[in-house]
Every structure is written in C-alpha cells, then in structure tokens.
Amino acid sequence: MTRTVSSRKYAGSGDKDYGSYSFWLETAGEELAPRPSLPGPTEADVAILGAGFTGLWTAYYLLQRDPSLRVVVLESEIAGFGASGRNGAWCNSAFPVSPGELVRRFGAEATRNLLIEMRGAVDEIGRVAGAEGIDAHYFRGGQLRVARGPAQVPGIEDAYESARALGLEEDLTLLDAEETAGRVRITGASGALYNPHCATIHPARLARGLARAVERLGGEIFEGTTVTDFETGGSPRLVTDSGEVRARTVVLAGEAYLARLRKLRRQVLPIYSLIVLTEPLSEERWTEIGWEGRECVASNRYTVDYLSRTEDGRILFGGRGAPYHFGSRIKDEYDRHEPTHEMLRSTAREWFPALEGARFTHAWGGPLAVPRDWMPTMSYDPSQGLATARGYTGQGVATANLSGQTLADLILGRDTALTRLPTVNHATRAWEPEPLRWLGARFVQRGLMKVDDRAEQTGEPPTGKTLAERLGSH
Ligand SMILES: Cc1cc2nc3c(=O)[nH]c(=O)nc-3n(C[C@H](O)[C@H](O)[C@H](O)COP(=O)(O)OP(=O)(O)OC[C@H]3O[C@@H](n4cnc5c(N)ncnc54)[C@H](O)[C@@H]3O)c2cc1C
Numbered sequence: 153m154t155r156t157v158s159s160r161k162y163a164g165s166g167d168k169d170y171g172s173y174s175f176w177l178e179t180a181g182e183e184l185a186p187r188p189s190l191p192g193p194t195e196a197d198v199a200i201l202g203a204g205f206t207g208l209w210t211a212y213y214l215l216q217r218d219p220s221l222r223v224v225v226l227e228s229e230i231a232g233f234g235a236s237g238r239n240g241a242w243c244n245s246a247f248p249v250s251p252g253e254l255v256r257r258f259g260a261e262a263t264r265n266l267l268i269e270m271r272g273a274v275d276e277i278g279r280v281a282g283a284e285g286i287d288a289h290y291f292r293g294g295q296l297r298v299a300r301g302p303a304q305v306p307g308i309e310d311a312y313e314s315a316r317a318l319g320l321e322e323d324l325t326l327l328d329a330e331e332t333a334g335r336v337r338i339t340g341a342s343g344a345l346y347n348p349h350c351a352t353i354h355p356a357r358l359a360r361g362l363a364r365a366v367e368r369l370g371g372e373i374f375e376g377t378t379v380t381d382f383e384t385g386g387s388p389r390l391v392t393d394s395g396e397v398r399a400r401t402v403v404l405a406g407e408a409y410l411a412r413l414r415k416l417r418r419q420v421l422p423i424y425s426l427i428v429l430t431e432p433l434s435e436e437r438w439t440e441i442g443w444e445g446r447e448c449v450a451s452n453r454y455t456v457d458y459l460s461r462t463e464d465g466r467i468l469f470g471g472r473g474a475p476y477h478f479g480s481r482i483k484d485e486y487d488r489h490e491p492t493h494e495m496l497r498s499t500a501r502e503w504f505p506a507l508e509g510a511r512f513t514h515a516w517g518g519p520l521a522v523p524r525d526w527m528p529t530m531s532y533d534p535s536q537g538l539a540t541a542r543g544y545t546g547q548g549v550a551t552a553n554l555s556g557q558t559l560a561d562l563i564l565g566r567d568t569a570l571t572r573l574p575t576v577n578h579a580t581r582a583w584e585p586e587p588l589r590w591l592g593a594r595f596v597q598r599g600l601m602k603v604d605d606r607a608e609q610t611g612e613p614p615t616g617k618t619l620a621e622r623l624g625s626h
Pocket residue numbers: 201202203204205206207226227228229230231232233234235236237238239240241242243244377378379380405406407408409410424425426427458470517518519520541542544545546547548549550551552
C-alpha cells in the first residue's frame with residue numbers, strides 16, 4: 153500500500169505517528185516515542201534549536217572536544233523529524249554551489265579547500281557511525297551523474313573539467329554509454345560521471361543514533377519543545393512556551409523551518425523535495441537493471457532528480473518540482489503533492505522499464521532551505537552569542553556534518569582549516585518580500601522545467617542564458 157497523506161495517522165494518545173513521515177522514520181528500528189519536553193527555565197553553555205543533522209553534529213563535536221560543556225538541544229518534534237529523517241539517502245561530497253561558481257566568488261584555493269573538506273565529511277560520517285555503533289547502513293557506492301540523452305553530455309563533461317581545473321579529478325571517471333550500462337541500465341543514458349566520494353545512509357537511523365551518541369556524551373535533548381523566539385547580545389537565549397534556555401551561545405539549526413521564526417522569515421526559502429519508493433524488487437528485475445554497485449544516481453537536469461538503491465533492494469526516486477508555497481509556508485500536507493509524486497513514479501518507470509508492474513509502496517517529502525545566493529553559511533558571532541548553520545539547498549547530509557565540526561571549532565575559539573572556509577560567516581541577502589518571492593520562485597521553478605524539457609526534446613544542451621537559468625542555477 154502506498155503510504156500517502158490519507159494514510160498518515162495520529163496515535164490515540166494525541167502523539168503524531170512519526171513513522172508515517174518517511175520510509176526511513178518507519179524503519180528506524182525503534183518506537184519514536186518523544187523524549188520529555190523542556191521542564192522549565194534552564195541554563196546551559198550552548199543551547200541548540202533543532203535535532204536534525206546540523207544541531208546533533210554540532211552538539212556531538214562540542215561535547216567530544218569539551219566534555220565539561222552543558223549542551224541543551226530543543227526539538228519541536230523528535231530527533232530526525234525534519235529533512236534529516238526523510239532525505240534521499242545520499243551522503244555526498246557535492247556542494248550546493250557548483251565548483252565553477254565557487255571559484256568565481258571565492259577563488260580556486262578556497263574552493264579546493266572546501267571541496268576537500270566535503271570529501272572528508274563523507275568519510276567522517278562513516279567513521280563516527282562505526283565508532284558510535286550506529287547502524288546507519290553506511291555504504292560507500294560512489295555517485296553516478298548520468299547524462300540522460302546527448303543534451304546532458306556537455307554538462308557532465310563540464311563537471312569533470314571543473315574538477316580537473318582544481319586538481320580534484322584524479323578519482324573521477326567519465327563513462328561512455330556502454331560503461332554506464334555496465335553499472336546501471338537506464339533508458340537513454342549517453343554516459344555518466346562517476347565520483348567515489350559518496351555513500352548511501354539510512355538517514356533516520358543516523359539521526360536517531362546520533363541523538364543517542366550526544367546523550368551518551370552528556371548532552372540533553374528535549375523533544376516536543378518549540379522555540380518561538382531567540383535573543384542575542386547581553387543575554388542570549390532560546391524562548392519556548394515552557395520557559396527560556398539561557399546560554400553563552402545559542403545555535404539556530406532549524407534549516408527550512410527557520411523561516412517560521414519572525415526574525416529569520418526571509419533568510420531561507422523553504423522548497424519541497426518529494427520522494428517515491430518501490431517495493432523490494434525481485435532478482436529478475438535487478439538482473440535487468442544491474443546497479444550492483446548501489447551508486448547514488450542523478451541525471452544532469454536543472455530540476456533535480458536523485459535516486460538510490462536501498463539496502464533491502466528498493467529503488468528510491470526523488471525530485472524537486474513541487475510548488476513553492478506563498479509566504480514560505482510549511483505544512484504537513486505539502487509533503488504529499490500527488491501530481492509531483494505521480495510524475496516521479498512515471499519517470500521512474502520510464503528510466504527503468506523493468507519496473508513495469510512493480511508496486512510503489514511509499515511516497516513522502518519535506519522542506520529544504522534555499523538561501524538567496526544558494527551558499528550555505530556556518531556562522532558564529534561571539535559578541536552576540538549567536539551561531540547558525542543553514543541553507544544547504546538539498547545537499548545537506550555531508551554539509552551538515554561539516555557545519556557541526558566547523559561550528560564546534562568556532563564556538564570553542566579554535567583557529568582551524570575549517571574556520572577559514574568560505575562558508576564561515578558568509579552573509580546572504582534576504583529573499584524578497586511577498587508577493588515577489590512567490591512570483592520569482594514559481595517563475596524559476598516553471599522556467600527550469602521548461603528548459604530541461606526543451607533540451608530533452610531537441611537534444612540541444614541548455615544555453616545557460618535564459619532568465620530562469622540565470623536566476624535559478626548556481
Ligand atoms: C525530501 C528531501 C530529500 C533530500 N535528499 C537529500 C540527499 O539525498 N542528500 C543530501 O545531502 N541532502 C538531502 N536533502 C537535504 C538534507 O536532508 C538536509 O539539508 C539536512 O538534513 C538538513 O539538516 P538540518 O539538521 O539542518 O535540518 P532538518 O533535518 O530539517 O532539522 C531541523 C530540525 O529542527 C527542528 N526545528 C525547526 N524549528 C524549530 C523550532 N522553532 N523549535 C524547535 N525545533 C525546531 C525541526 O523539527 C527539525 O527536526 C534532502 C531534503 C529533503 C527534504
């Protein structure tokens with residue numbers, strides 16, 4: 153049965169059925185009963201908003217580096233409720249801003265340093281999962297960026313060239329159509345770029361396991377506790393209905409949901425990414441498809457698609473394209489947009505004819521955060537007692553780990569290679585007020601889809617010159 157919004161149930165106790173928010177939360181291997189909420193006003197050294205990857209990695213590295221700290225995490229739902237417990241399972245070294253654009257903005261050396269740290273974050277997640285005994289299904293299969301049709305070939309060649317210009321091409325491989333089919337048989341694939349710096353994970357198991365690791369180190373996590381406001385300066389604190397947490401430093405790690413806070417309303421644009429998942433496929437279907445290497449797979453479209461093969465032999469097919477909602481609204485019902493889910497199912501069948509007759513058992517989604525310039529920030533202002541990391545534009549699994557390491561160094565006053573990355577204290581201008589924001593977001597979403605469709609129909613690569621491309625690709 154496909155679990156859609158109509159099948160989302162709420163337990164009799166009034167608690168939400170968190171397992172209905174994604175296949176990952178459903179198969180997290182535990183009850184998902186919320187931890188106790190904040191009992192009342194509290195003092196801490198560091199108070200963190202959000203128990204997703206960003207908040208949890210930050211708590212983890214702070215406590216690893218200084219076990220004497222009192223670190224308190226406040227989570228409105230449960231650890232892993234947000235994008236961290238719902239994503240496409242890619243733990244990837246790619247950064248939200250393309251290498252070419254990074255070089256243009258920050259120079260070659262800073263770009264190279266950042267991309268090397270991103271590769272390090274992919275390794276680091278596997279290392280910590282092992283060291284902490286987290287059964288995160290970490291599998292290092294690499295990534296295939298597939299050119300689906302001749303129009304996408306220049307795109308993967310350009311990606312290889314950008315890596316080469318930075319001296320980072322050594323372990324990347326350009327594959328022709330036959331070599332690509334030797335890994336995974338996708339209709340219309342003209343070639344691919346293979347990058348080994350990518351793993352798949354079980355996102356919810358990683359997030360939930362990480363929360364327990366934070367607690368073992370002495371961190372405190374209060375769930376069912378919504379931060380309604382925050383104060384900085386002389387008396388930094390997170391404000392909740394059950395009292396304030398006063399701290400030397402407050403960390404805002406709520407990604408898309410930060411747009412709900414009055415003071416941050418225009419800092420990020422919540423965009424929905426949606427996923428469909430097949431049943432576990434038979435041996436015969438897998439023989440037809442191949443994909444023994446379990447690489448993460450995407451095409452080279454602007455309107456992002458992302459695929460992974462789960463440990464239990466299902467195909468996960470995710471993509472953007474669900475509409476932006478006026479006023480940056482985030483609602484449970486937006487996780488399920490049937491036209492987008494149906495488009496993903498039919499695209500999956502088009503890519504893999506072997507899926508004919510196979511069932512799709514799950515469909516879900518969630519919001520991710522897009523900053524105005526697509527550049528994530530990892531920021532700390534000691535004079536205000538304020539730290540934040542956000543704006544991963546849907547590439548946040550490995551990036552959030554880098555954020556956690558970086559914020560820990562910044563908050564502890566350490567001068568390291570991480571604290572000199574171009575993400576540090578990067579300031580992005582706010583999104584436009586409504587209705588301009590809605591008009592702009594919808595224009596770019598529709599425009600990029602048209603550019604992709606045109607390229608597929610004509611076989612001609614996108615020019616990069618349309619207004620939608622200039623506004624919406626980085
Ligand atoms: C459908 C989907 C697919 C994706 N696929 C991939 C992928 O394959 N690979 C990849 O790298 N990235 C992917 N991403 C992006 C990635 O999952 C995120 O960038 C990353 O998980 C962000 O982690 P986070 O901790 O910053 O935010 P989140 O995981 O969203 O966590 C924020 C947490 O803060 C809590 N919170 C928010 N506001 C408050 C408040 N006021 N008070 C208390 N708590 C609050 C929320 O409940 C939530 O638990 C995907 C995202 C989505 C939505």
